[in-house]
Amino acid sequence: MRDDDKYTNTEEHLLYLQKLLDTPDTAALQDFFTELDTLHIARTLESFPAKTRDFLWEFIPEDLIGEVLAEVDEDIRADYIEGLSASDIEKIVKGLDAQEVAEVLDVADEEIKTSVYASLDQDIRAHVENLHAYEEDVVGRYMDPETVNVKQGVSLEAVQRYIRIHHLLDDESQQIMITDKDKRLLGTLTLIDLIKQPQDAVVDDYMDDFFTLNDQMKVSDAASLLRSKELPFVPVCDSDGLLVGQLNSADVLEITQEDADMTLKHMSGVSNEEEVFTPITRSAKSRGIWLGINLLTAFLAAFVIGQFEAALDQIVALAILMPVVASMGGIAGSQTLTVVIRGLALGQLAGNNIKWLYNKEMWVGMSNGLVWALVVGLISHIWFGDAMITLVITLAIFINMSLANLSGVLIPMVLKKLQIDPALSGAVILTTVTDVVGFLSFLGLATLIIL
Amino acid sequence: MRDDDKYTNTEEHLLYLQKLLDTPDTAALQDFFTELDTLHIARTLESFPAKTRDFLWEFIPEDLIGEVLAEVDEDIRADYIEGLSASDIEKIVKGLDAQEVAEVLDVADEEIKTSVYASLDQDIRAHVENLHAYEEDVVGRYMDPETVNVKQGVSLEAVQRYIRIHHLLDDESQQIMITDKDKRLLGTLTLIDLIKQPQDAVVDDYMDDFFTLNDQMKVSDAASLLRSKELPFVPVCDSDGLLVGQLNSADVLEITQEDADMTLKHMSGVSNEEEVFTPITRSAKSRGIWLGINLLTAFLAAFVIGQFEAALDQIVALAILMPVVASMGGIAGSQTLTVVIRGLALGQLAGNNIKWLYNKEMWVGMSNGLVWALVVGLISHIWFGDAMITLVITLAIFINMSLANLSGVLIPMVLKKLQIDPALSGAVILTTVTDVVGFLSFLGLATLIIL
Missing domain, CATH: 1.10.357.20 (SLC41 divalent cation transporters, integral membrane domain)
Known part of the structure; x- marks a missing residue:
């Protein structure tokens, strides 16, 4: 559990880190980053100019570097990836999910991409290549391609057992997809219903109405829709109506916030990519x-x-x-x-x-x-x-x-x-x-x- | 399941409604609103000027009016509530959760409030009075006071049974709170872990680190924090560290979007409340x-x-x-x-x-x-x-x-x-x-x- 006082105020947190940098107290810096989660590390790196940031990277636990890279602003990611060899990057992306691997490889050049592809597990590789096939500004690029799918007529109890046996449901899954044999989406089942409803009932009884996004929809259009519908979760289908992925609440938050930021920046003549610490x-x-x-x-x-x-x-x-x-x-x-x-x-x-x-x-x-x-x-x-x-x-x-x-x-x-x-x-x-x-x-x- | 073509494009949807209004085709209007969910109805009402909106209210299914009221912009809510008697409002808020009742009563005058309070179920009433005790711009006003709390040492299986027996977990719950006897928060358990982990394990084994917001924190400060942390869910505690509620992903989306909107409006000299259809x-x-x-x-x-x-x-x-x-x-x-x-x-x-x-x-x-x-x-x-x-x-x-x-x-x-x-x-x-x-x-x- 965390010491709340240290973390609630982002600014105090920054000042503390600056104090460590002044000396610099390398042992304390190491400890500092060991205590943080991926997101927090990414936000911290974004709060420093490039020179300090290069120095800070050294103190980030090696097993987190991949996730942090997937999370930071694109500019920062590109700066870090530049100059790394294919084998360095292979090490970095080991253990990441498809969405994260795709993010990291996005900024690498074609040669490195091909070489890293070859080193990936079969199923992650398929997902990553799939994500890379989308244009940069469409929903397909932002979605999580790994969904939990079940067939009609299955009992809730069986779904729960199936999830436990196959270690499904990663941190980002939020609903169970009910699909036919062609992966056509028939309905969704919330985790809430999966838990609270009688376990001998079949999924069909608690299938929700669903609203889907097309994978080729422009992200800015999707942002308006998500805002007006206030949906924290949406399945994504291709133009044949087949399920290809999901936007979870973190993806939705990201898309709608990026869109709001973009409006603000565009109205004052600032480009999308510019942040406080852009060089x-x-x-x-x-x-x-x-x-x-x-x-x-x-x-x-x-x-x-x-x-x-x-x-x-x-x-x-x-x-x-x-x-x-x-x-x-x-x-x-x-x-x-x-x-x-x-x-x-x-x-x-x-x-x-x-x-x-x-x-x-x-x-x-x-x-x-x-x-x-x-x-x-x-x-x-x-x-x-x-x-x-x-x-x-x-x-x-x-x-x-x-x-x-x-x-x-x-x-x-x-x-x-x-x-x-x-x-x-x-x-x-x-x-x-x-x-x-x-x-x-x-x-x-x-x-x-x-x- | 919905007919996607009719709903993906908000504008086409509006045009269709305007066609119904032109005649006006009252039967089709009735059907139109019967098919929509609460959120959708609220967004639709917000997309019309006051005169048309007053006419549209007539076609909204009576049992949804309370939820729709809780969801629409404050101005619109106030216009509707004005002129209603205490007994009208008592009927409207029947069946709503505490957060929704508080929203509706927010715009009513003191006399009506007191009279409606008296008609509420004991536990909802306590929650509503609690929510109303907060200032308008603090986190306590936005939170959902109804959380699912369990004690340490309980098995996951027991938690699931407990939820089913007591019909807990409403649409908005997203995590289980593990508290001590004083309601001090010890950790949280995600629904994902509740499903996927071995059912004979105890909650303590899968308790997550948690980050909490103070109930008295200004909403605008909370918005910055939530944005920088990208948390879709946060428990809310009072200054004694006792659990008083939760912000779920819809609340977080609402808070961060309102904040982004406010920044945009403020930078161009527009007041918070102004929308396209403000009179x-x-x-x-x-x-x-x-x-x-x-x-x-x-x-x-x-x-x-x-x-x-x-x-x-x-x-x-x-x-x-x-x-x-x-x-x-x-x-x-x-x-x-x-x-x-x-x-x-x-x-x-x-x-x-x-x-x-x-x-x-x-x-x-x-x-x-x-x-x-x-x-x-x-x-x-x-x-x-x-x-x-x-x-x-x-x-x-x-x-x-x-x-x-x-x-x-x-x-x-x-x-x-x-x-x-x-x-x-x-x-x-x-x-x-x-x-x-x-x-x-x-x-x-x-x-x-x-x-």
Whole structure:
């Protein structure tokens, strides 16, 4: 049993490890990692920059290295595997399950893969090759191919005995699959029912309705489905309806959390792979793409402003107030965008609902637009005391905020139709629209009304 | 068993329901909801605006209404409960488990609560009152208080018999708790081990290490812990170390997903409760707060620009290029902010690591800053052909992007120290900083160098 105080707070835990590293106290480091489980070791390694991490690997118990590798971020795994020989890797993957072996070999080059394949037990090898046959972003890659299957008409007691005799049910199994002779799934039986129901009953009596995922489904689509259904466990079938694996609760947690992370990262222009401890050069490069795209849109906005040189030249107040118009539109639009992206992810937007949503956002945009246009107008009037400027900025804020909310619905909808992830480019496109509309309406109205 | 085609695609499902509503085909609507499970009904209700939803409630099988209520968003629950009498609610909560009753009663007023309490079975009532004694944002509120507890020294076979005789293990139990006579947790036994291990062995032989959460822990802190540990199940203890409940995989999924959603919403200035179908007035009001805060910061930026009237008055190119400086800094800063907020949520940032992170972000900021400063300088030079303007904007972009990355670390760190959720106000503060620094450096340098 664990000493709770030492483990509940992840940060204290980190500080303790840093203290050991400072000396460094190699004996204590060894002890430290011996006490931890695989997951904990993986999370710990992810909490250090590359240099320290390379040093820490030395203290990880040898028999855990394989499992830890399967668990850490892909970048870290690739760094470790690089430079290892095929025979090193053969030793590492010995004793791992198919899912773990597939993870580790994922980052190895083809030559090493083939050589390690040859060293695997027959049935694990078949599973691993199967997993590797899937594209990287489909459900088949994430599933556990080892399921416990029984036939119809068997008693619960017999199922329990069968499991004990054959040492089935690994840590990750959560339901028993009832299949026909072709491995077509007929139903599932929960472990709970297997235990609590009369043992002489047959599995057929307690077969549950089941929902399956197709092995070729994109993981991001699967994530939305799993979120909306709140299923902690799903059988996976191929397109012929044959059972090929299962997603257990850990897989589901992983998929849905990765998806939520991705949305967050994409909305701020950060790439999927970047973590806190991604090395400087990799971070700089991966962020550069979004900075470049943003630059294009920023110059587009500058170009719009440039069309109104005459107005800016005459009235300096326009230059001063200009960012207020763009900024209010930007916030209003991104509020809408976030809510819509969530609705799309949950599959809540289809048919009439979309019309309702446009209508809602039009009213929210116009009413908030009106309120804040009057507030901004008032402040500007107090500041500059110029009725024409007050009129222009009031109108511009109202126009920009109203259109911002509609764009917040329109942009993700169009992106989805084009099969582009709305979180990925939605925010950039939206800001471009609110900047351009903001500057255009403000400076355009000023040119029309004042000049 | 279900007809898969009808259910795999949530959107098609919605469209089908909308077709039924158009007529409206009341018989088919009745059938539609009879076929669905509770969760599915709840998600369906959440996918319609309030007016349609009120109509849909009529078609939900009466015996499911309680469970559906416990499952839907709090807003929707409150709308439904409002106007119901105590005896209506007593009927609705009949047959629900303690967690569900607590959810439903949460939104009822005190008088109704007391009256419904009196109608509950003794042991459910005790659990419900217990749950209600917790604050809304602590783990105790989310837990399932009904656990299956056994004593040390009992054989697995006896545990299985005990479960069957007493009809224990509801859908949500996932492990057996081994406790002493004071209900102090000694270990846990997975259902997997209960089935697969020799039935004459005693529970002590297969007791797992366990990690527990304190019932008074804030749910948001628990979410970080659960994410970093990837635990699909956790026992909950009070501060005396006594077992008071469990979080099962559905609870864990709920907590971690709510937390991820909250981060996403907070970063874009949307309140926790807002969903796609939140009514217009509620949405407008809840978004208003962030628009107001943004307005203050936008005027702060405008005020900074106002200090440089003289420069703007003489060189109109400054007004044109000004937003480019602010925008590049804004993106660079929010990229860093997102990565740091994730690191904080995972508990990866403590001690030396923070120093490493400042160092990393300084270099990323300066190197990306340098590259993009040169690009912007070049474009500006081609556009305006003025060496002084080129010099000023190149320097300003470099300064703003370098400081933006450092602010992206500093701001969430300081907010965390002040116990403010960094996702909630981080983005607004960051944009304020990048706007102010951007305008100040660009217009300030222009005043110094050109005028």
